[in-house]
Amino acid sequence: MFDIVIWVSVSKAWSIEKVQNAIIQRLKLKVEGGVNEVETAQLISNELGGLRYLLLLDEVWDPFDIHETGIPNNDKDSKVVFASRFRDLCYDMDADELVNMKRLSEIDAFKMFEEKVGRTMKNPSIIPIAQLVVRQCAGLPLLIDKVARVFRKKDNIHLWRDGLRSLQRWPSIKIQGMDEVLEFLKFCYEDLDGEDKKVCFLYGALFPEDSDIFVDYLMECWKAEGFLPNVDEFRDARDRGHNILHDLINVSLLERSAMKRHVRMNKVLRNMALKISSRVLDHKFLARTCEGIKEVPMEEEWASASRISLMDNDLCTLPAAPNCTNLSTLLLQRNYNLMMIPDSFFLSMQGLRVLDLHATAITSLPPSLSCLTHLRALYLNSCTRLIELPSSLEALVHLEVLDIRRTRIISLPIQVGSLTQMRCLRMSLSNFGAGNPISKVISSISLLEELIIDVEPNTLWSDQVMRTITEEVSTLTRLTSLTFSFPKVECLEIFVRSSRLWKDLSFTFQFSVGICNSVKYHILDYFEYQSCKCLKYANDEGIHPAISEILTETEVFELIDHKKILSLSDFGTENFSKLRACSVDGCKDIICIIDGNVAPPCAFEWLERMVINNAPSLQCIWKGPVPVGCLAQMTTLTLYNCPVLKKIFSNGLIEQLYELQHLSVEECYEIEEIIIETENPCLDPTTLPSLKKLVLHDLPKLISIAPDDLLIWPSLERLDIASCPSLLKLPFTGINAINLRSIQAEESWWPTLVWLDNAMEQRLRPFCNFSNLSP
Structure with missing residues (x-):
């Protein structure tokens, strides 16, 4: 592929001269003494100017201009590849493409x-x-x-x-060669600029190795611990936290999880963090997670620790009154057999800032809870046997986060209203009695910024109770985030009319309107959004002004089991100007998703993901003309169980989908062609330039993917085909789909395919991963 390959290890102690010397040695050039860097650069440029070269730069620690070394630009498709631990460095060096090097399988x-x-x-x-x-x-x-x-x-x-x-x-004992690895990794830690980043990194060692850590929760702990100084508002703290998280990921000390909005710390880096913490007197960790321990650690271990994590174990008891004057974090979550906390357990924990008891079997909280006067975050969610909050809760004067979702708590003590520092409250409404003055308590928490009120789908509430709660929530003046379920559109209308915040740019919401089987926003699983504006609208009919008004600010929209609308455009296409994700599920009357006859220019221009499920009357995605710029950002289109749908890309639609990366079509029984030639005449070969994955399942009438093997398919990497018995030809030649590396298909279907030549079949056969299912 190249005339010459040059490998240079740049390393920490790099210089332009050292890089030039390595290149010169590879080129076998003779350089006379006294030649300066500029002259050397000219020699290198002259030598490489006529060659197709590959330059590999390893261990790049600092950005530099490669042209200063003499590396020329040429028209021979030469390449420069550099490896670095620092993502930002790649941007500084104007990298065209970033490849994240994952750990080995x-x-x-x-x-x-x-x-x-x-x-x-x-x-x-x-x-x-x-x-x-x-x-x-x-x-x-x-x-x-x-x-x-x-x-x-x-x-x-x-x-x-x-x-x-x-x-x-290891690392509790010395092993030959291993400490060298730790010291190498520790260098990345020591190189962090700022103690805040170092303590935030070390905190990750409290969680099990390679476990998924929810980012929002991690940042709440950082704030409660005081790692994010000089920020009072939760929104500002999260912004600061994301900045630190970005830097830790950038230097590979943390990594993004496969689960969106989660991060991970691998085993080796966790060991390093634990070893570092063991050397610092006031930062010692006692972290024994996922070990199945039934007995608590020795009391002297409790006494010497500043942070303790015993999560995901089988603890049944806790020590009566451990000496923990230095303790700031105690994580006991998911000890499912822990039923009781001794009355005097918290007596010496006055400095505790984070207490997580979620998913334990406790039925009550002990009197000594009142000693936790510096507590900032208390997690009791999923304590399904916990029936009440003690009145002593009012002693927690610095409490900022309280999570009591999915408990059996049936009343919210009036004392909660006296927690003047409370910034984040999460609760479930389902268990509260109709006569409980819950709303008056909530409205008295004047600094509240984030409020989540879960309502189970089958909960029945009187209109008056929901109206009262809605009105009280609307009076909160500091809210920046609200998650709430409105059983009827009329309640949403009260909020829209009463609240002055919901249109604010910084205000985020997750609203569910109507009765739905789930309060989860499934489409959110596909996004990195830490906060966004979501609307789930279920089991209603027609158009309501309050819904249309909320849609003007909505980024994620889920329409479920809705009746008497023919398309999303019925809500007013202009109201979808900020939409980034959309799901339509079980809407029996919809015949098209978007009506182009009423669509303004650049309609749905920010829409990234569209998922259509169970649409029995759907005839097309887009009806009528397609203005330029529409759907220009869409990366994913999923169609499932649309039994009368015959065409996916109507006239002109496919030409707008520059960014489409994933197309999935399943159980659409009338589909005969994915790209219909008569709907798309004079199709450009570069159409669908970004498509990486194509999934085709249960399409019994499908006979063609694309006409005449026209498309180049430059980005296609994966093809997944099942139960498409009429598809006898693939749209590939010897020169297109050059990045295709995986074909998932049924073994019995492959021999039925017709090939232009055997070379094509031989080229694709190594990429096949066959299943034995019959088509």
């Missing part, structure tokens, strides 16, 4: 370990132990290399078993 990690260890791995009794050894390396090549160097010296199973036990105890 278990298969690749074991393969690397096997190669490094060598002949010892021929012993079959060693292999099961080796797999456990590799698992301890968390997919990090650097660590796999070091561990393999140690284990290649072990020539019998006894040494291997002992080595595994030692590895499982």
Whole structure:
């Protein structure tokens, strides 16, 4: 592919001269003494100017202008690839594309370990132990290399078993080569600019290794601990927290989880964080998570710890009165058998700031709770046996976060209204009696910024109770986020009329209107949004002005089991100007999603994701003309169970979908062609330039994906086809779909395909992952 490949390890102690010297040696150029950097750069440029080169720059720590070294621009499709721990550096060096290097899979990690260890791995009794050894390396090549160097010296199973036990105890004991890895990783920690980032990173070690940590929760803990100083409002604290989180991810100390809005800390970095904390007197951690422990740690361990995490265990009891004067965080969540907290348990925890008891079996809180005068965050959610909050709660004068969702608490003590520092309240309305003065308590919390009131779908409330609660919530003047279920549109109308906040740019909401089987916003799972404006509208009919008005601010819209509308445009296309995600489910009367005859220019211009489920009357996605700029940002289109739908891309629609990455069509029994030639004459070969994944399931009449193998499919990576028996030809040639790497299909279907030549079939066959299901 290239005339020459040049590899340069830039490293921390880099200079232009050192990079130039490495390039010169690879080019075998002779440079006379006394030549300066500018002259050397010209020599390199002259040599590479006529070549197609690949320059690999490894371990880049600081941004620099590669042209200063003499690397020229040329028209021969040369490439420069650089590797760095710092994402921001990639932007500073004007990278065209960022590739996130994930940790090795278990298969690749074991393969690397096997190669490094060598002949010892021929012993079959060693292999099961080796797999456990590799698992301890968390997919990090650097660590796999070091561990393999140690284990290649072990020539019998006894040494291997002992080595595994030692590895499982690291870093509490010294192991050859391992401390070197820790010191290397610790350098990234030491290089963080600011103590706030360091303590925020260390805090992640309180959670189980490789577990998903909810970002909002993590930031609440950071704020409660005082890691985000000089910010009082929750919105500002979250902004500061996201800035720190970005920096920690940027230097690879934390990583984004596969679950949206979650992060993870891998095993090795967690070990490093625990070791660092053990060396600091006032930051020692006692973190024993997911170990199945039934007995609490020794009291001296409690006394020396500043933060304790015993989450996800089998604790049944707690010590009567542990000496914990330095304790600031106590995490006991998901100890499902923990039924009681001793009366005097909190006596010496005056400095406690974060207390998480969620998903335990406690039935009450002890009197000593009143000692927690510095407590900032209290999590009791999913304590399904907890029946009341004690009146002593009023002693928690600094409490900012209280979560009592999914408990059996049937009344909100009037004392909650005296918690003047409360900024975030989360509760479930379902268990509260109709005569409980809940709304008067809420309206008295004057600094409240974030309010979540869950209402179970089957909860029946009188119109007057819901009207009263709605009116009281509308009086809160500091709210920046509200999650609330309105059983009827009329209640929403009261809020829209009474509240002055909901149109504010900084105000976010998740409103559910009508009776729905679930309060979850499923479409949100696909977005990185930490906060957004969502509307779920279910089991109603026709158009209501309050809904149309809320839609003007809505970013995520879910329409469920709605009747007597023919398209979303009936709500007023102009009201969808901020929409980024849309789901239509079970709407029997809808015949099209968008009516282009009433659509203004650039309609739905910010829509990224559209999901259509169970639409029995749907005939098309877009009816009529398609103005330029419409759907220009859409990345995902999913169609499921639309039994009369015949065409997906009506005239001109497909040409707008520059950003479409994922197209899924399932159980649409009348679809014969995905891209219909008569609907899309003179189709440009570069159509759908961003499409990466195409899913086609249960389409019995499908005979064609695209006409005449016209499209280039430049980005297509994955094709997933099942139960499409009439599809006998794929739209690929020897030169298109160059990035296709995976074809999921039924093994019995593959031999039925017709090929232009055998070379095409041979090219695609290695990418197939066959299932044995019959079409």
